[in-house]
Amino acid sequence: MGKCKCVNCDCNIIHKENVSSVKNKMQDDETLLGMADFYKALSDSTRIKIINALDCGELCVCDISSLLNMTKSAISHQLQNLKEMDLIKCRKCGKEVFYSLADKHICEVFEISLQHILEKKK
């Protein structure tokens, strides 16, 4: 047990062995930042609704707007966010643009967290 040498933190190290052991086991910063961003993409109710909707199959912007009762502009902005995060992909067909989930990972994560929420309700 000794004074902490960190620049920013105002703490004493209480359990030195714990801290250094955990430090070694932790993922690197870049990976953890990527994970936070991944969750950020799902952390908005509009976006999670879009994901849930696309889980049933591909949909165009109009259909999603109607489904969520929101403007096409608002939906389009969020679709760009989801696309940037590689959660969805799109296919153009004439005037319409059809969006769908990028891969199966997304469904898996969605399903597990759904279970988590439904269990909490009980």
Place this chain on the structure above:
Amino acid sequence: MGKCKCVNCDCNIIHKENVSSVKNKMQDDETLLGMADFYKALSDSTRIKIINALDCGELCVCDISSLLNMTKSAISHQLQNLKEMDLIKCRKCGKEVFYSLADKHICEVFEISLQHILEKKK
């Protein structure tokens, strides 16, 4: 194909059958809001680091502060957030408060999204 009757949206319904079929399959708003909040809890780099750290075992506030090189106040605020979302629990022992993950669901979700990120890197 007909005009949309929604109040807020500015769209035409392009694929009426799709929209009504998806509407039936979607989770209810309350559940989806709960899911968004669940992801929100994990969507910040400080919080995801805390989760990753606690995945190795319980830690007190000082240890986490030292580990992340942040003030105890900043960490404590985020711990309250995570606790409100039922992602972590705590145990008091004298002056110290030890935090740990609430249940195994959290690890599962963490692991799957970790895979997702690591695969994307390749």
Place this chain on the structure above:
DNA sequence: TTGACAGTTGAATATTTGTTCAACTATACT
């Protein structure tokens, strides 16, 4: 080629959210 519609985009606004700061509580030790 003109009009209508699907969708996108950038700027502006409003809201949410993370960290800091200072004051506070609670426990332990002398």
Place this chain on the structure above:
DNA sequence: AGTATAGTTGAACAAATATTCAACTGTCAA
């Protein structure tokens, strides 16, 4: 009792973000 340490809390500030609005592109059909 007095002091030091672990941790919490609320307010204030700064940064990030969701939606709106208006203008825009691209495609189709008359």
